[in-house]
Amino acid sequence: MPDGSRVYLNNGSIFQYPDAFSGKSRKVKLTGEAFFEVSENKDQPFIIDIGEAVVTVLGTSFNIRQDPK
Numbered sequence: 032m033p034d035g036s037r038v039y040l041n042n043g044s045i046f047q048y049p050d051a052f053s054g055k056s057r058k059v060k061l062t063g064e065a066f067f068e069v070s071e072n073k074d075q076p077f078i079i080d081i082g083e084a085v086v087t088v089l090g091t092s093f094n095i096r097q098d099p100k
Contacts, residue, residue: 036077037068041096064096 032038033051040046044063052058052075060080069077071090079086081097 034072034075034077035070039066041065061095062097064094066092066094068092 032048034057036057038046038059041064044061044065046059046061046065048059055075057072057075057077058080059078062082067077067079067088069088069090069092073089076087076089079088079095081095084097086095
């Protein structure tokens with residue numbers, strides 16, 4: 032990703048992100064499941080929109096899954 036973060040998608044998942052991050056946050060969108068390794072940046076939080084929830088982190092590694100309805 033533009034900031035050095037890494038995202039590993041599970042089968043059938045969709046991940047959307049901009050060519051470059053600008054502004055006060057790093058916003059992305061996920062449908063499905065992915066493992067994130069987010070580069071630390073306290074001045075620009077990493078925000079993941081997963082439909083009915085939004086996850087905000089400053090820099091960490093984690094797995095996230097959006098369960099189908």
